[in-house]
Amino acid sequence: MSAEDSPDAPEPLPESTSDAILAALCDLHHPVKVEMAEWAAAKLVDPSLPERDVACRFWPEGWELAAGRGVQGTMISPAHGGSGNDVVTALLQFEGLGYGCADAGLVFALSTQVWTMQPLLAQFGSATQQERYLPGLADGSIKGAFCITETDSGSDTFAMATTFARTDGGTDGGSDGDGGGFVLNGHKAYVTMAPEADVFLVFATSDPKLGQWGVTTFIVDATLEGVTVGPNRPKMGLRTTPFADVTFDNVELGPESVLGSVGSGAAVFSTAMEAERAFVLSAQIGAMERQLDEAVAYTRTRRQFSQPIGDFQAVSHRLADMKLRHDNARLQLYRAAALFMLGRPSMEAAALAKIQASEAAVASSVDALLTHGARGYVSEFGVERDLRNVAGGIVYGGTSDIQRNIVARMLGQRRGGRDQDRR
Ligand SMILES: Cc1cc2nc3c(=O)[nH]c(=O)nc-3n(C[C@H](O)[C@H](O)[C@H](O)COP(=O)(O)OP(=O)(O)OC[C@H]3O[C@@H](n4cnc5c(N)ncnc54)[C@H](O)[C@@H]3O)c2cc1C
Structure with missing residues (x-):
């Protein structure tokens, strides 16, 4: 047709x-x-x-x-x-x-x-x-951090326990234009940039039983009383990105702290994640290209059995696979970008791009490591660092499993029970 x-x-x-x-x-x-x-x-x-x-x-x-x-x-x-x-x-x-x-x-x-x-x-x-x-x-004088994940609420985003209450005693939303303030309580986990952040975007619920319908997004300055940032949490890769938990203990917020409107947090979140979950991997796609160029250069100079290792078909095919993965990830990314720029639905394209870019980067980092032999494994050449750095991509912004749930839903696959692709 x-x-x-x-x-x-x-x-x-x-x-x-x-x-x-x-x-x-x-x-x-x-x-x-x-x-x-x-x-x-x-x-x-x-x-x-x-x-x-x-x-x-x-x-x-x-x-x-x-x-x-x-x-x-x-x-x-x-x-x-x-x-x-x-x-x-x-x-x-x-x-x-x-x-x-x-x-x-x-x-x-x-x-x-x-x-x-x-x-x-x-x-x-x-x-x-x-x-x-x-x-x-x-x-660059202000740094921000995005706080939605909690220790017991990861993929199941709207199972969050961080709450807000209106200072006039109500617990629901209502209009945010009535001049009333809010009190925020809760603990957010794995927040990128938290130790450096001047401002947090915090998702909280008026009542955990309301699920996505109870959620509101707040802009919270890091200097407010009751905001405590935990110690930097060491992690496998991206170790030079600060990363910590943040606690909100009776933090008083004015009505001007609401981003969007009261109760619109789920919509704010979905909008944020529709395509950006893929765009955030654009730098990783650039890193894959650099990794490939370095691997190609290495296979031309490293000799074993009196020939450059790139002359072994097993090695050169590995390079071809790295190229294929990189190009696929790139194509998917810019397709998602095209749909996004046109204002068309881009959730499925972004989910596919995110799966492709994150999983391809892990696979190619393993191939780069193997291609460099022991030099790939020791720290001083930086090859192993790529593998550690890209591993987070299959988790943050919604795990690969959650992205596949999104794609399956778009294909018309139905599941019983609650939605399972919130991220
Ligand atoms: C480097 C990095 C940076 C991050 N930065 C931030 C940040 O700035 N702000 C923030 O709020 N969070 C951040 N996170 C947290 C991240 O968003 C969560 O880790 C992620 O959403 C997964 O949640 P979880 O870790 O609780 O895993 P869980 O949700 O507990 O998942 C565990 C496993 O179960 C699977 N699973 C769960 N539910 C389903 C389902 N319905 N169907 C199929 N499989 C399922 C998952 O795929 C996974 O394999 C970051 C994480 C990392 C690694």
């Missing part, structure tokens, strides 16, 4: 958008990406990275260098001090960053700002909230 015959035939892409997407898809050496990769390889260089990786230490100077290059402000509107770039341009920039910057933890920290914090404030923030936070997020 041709597209024209279909009753659901979509509108064609506007020419400027389709040109931009096509250029991003087809040109691995897109100038936006290459410029960022070259800049990052020249400037985002820190000889102490191996020590910081062991010590789980953030690189504030790298953060400031990125801010000077406009990374944090790439998609924020010029009215709020950003560059106002579109999604495809920002994805290309993050691919470049992932390629050029060896500190994947710094790049992940930047990614969470641009793909999680900022879109929520830009889309749901009031004019006052945007004026207060977006300029600082754009110039």
Whole structure:
């Protein structure tokens, strides 16, 4: 059946958008990406990275260098001090960053700002909230963190126990415009950037029994009384991204702290996760390309049995598989971006892209390790670091299982009981 015959035939892409997407898809050496990769390889260089990786230490100077290059402000509107770039341009920039910057933890920290914090404030923030936070997020002087996961509420997001109550005694939502305030109580876990954050986006419920219908998103300044950030939690990879739990103990919030409206937290969350869950992996796709280039170079110089190891078919086919995985991940990512930019449903495409990008990166990191032999396994060459860094991608932003639940639901598979693809 041709597209024209279909009753659901979509509108064609506007020419400027389709040109931009096509250029991003087809040109691995897109100038936006290459410029960022070259800049990052020249400037985002820190000889102490191996020590910081062991010590789980953030690189504030790298953060400031990125801010000077406009990374944090790439998609924020010029009215709020950003560059106002579109999604495809920002994805290309993050691919470049992932390629050029060896500190994947710094790049992940930047990614969470641009793909999680900022879109929520830009889309749901009031004019006052945007004026207060977006300029600082754009110039890097404000760092944000997104708090939804709890120790007992991970994939089952809306089983959260963090609560808010109205200071006038009510517990439900009602309008947030009545001047009443809120009190927030609870404990959020595994929060990226928490130890560095100036502001948190916190999801809380008026009543755990209400499930998704009880959830509201709050903007919470880190300096407020009752906000406590736990110690940095060491983790397998992305060790230079700070990561901690956050406790909210009778934190008093004004009505201006509500992001969106009272009770709209589930919608805010779904919007945040629809496509951004895939976009956050754009830097990782750039890192996969760098990893492949390094593996190719190594197979040309490393000799065994009197020949370059790349001449062994087993080795060269492994490189071909790495290339295939990288290209598939990239294609899926930009397809999700195209749908997103057109305002079309992008949840299924983003879920597929997230599965592909995260699982491909793990598989290719294992292949890179094997290709480098013992050099791949010892720490000093950095090859093993790639594997540790990408492993988190199959968990954060919704695990691979949850992404498959989404795809299965889109295929019309029904399940009994509660929805099981909330992330
Ligand atoms: C590097 C990193 C950064 C993170 N950053 C943040 C952050 O900034 N803010 C934040 O709020 N959270 C963050 N998280 C937490 C992350 O979102 C959760 O870890 C994730 O959603 C999974 O939740 P969980 O760890 O509780 O696992 P669980 O939900 O307990 O899952 C355990 C296992 O059960 C499977 N499972 C669960 N439910 C289902 C189901 N319905 N169908 C099939 N399988 C299922 C899972 O796929 C998994 O294999 C981060 C996590 C990591 C690793």
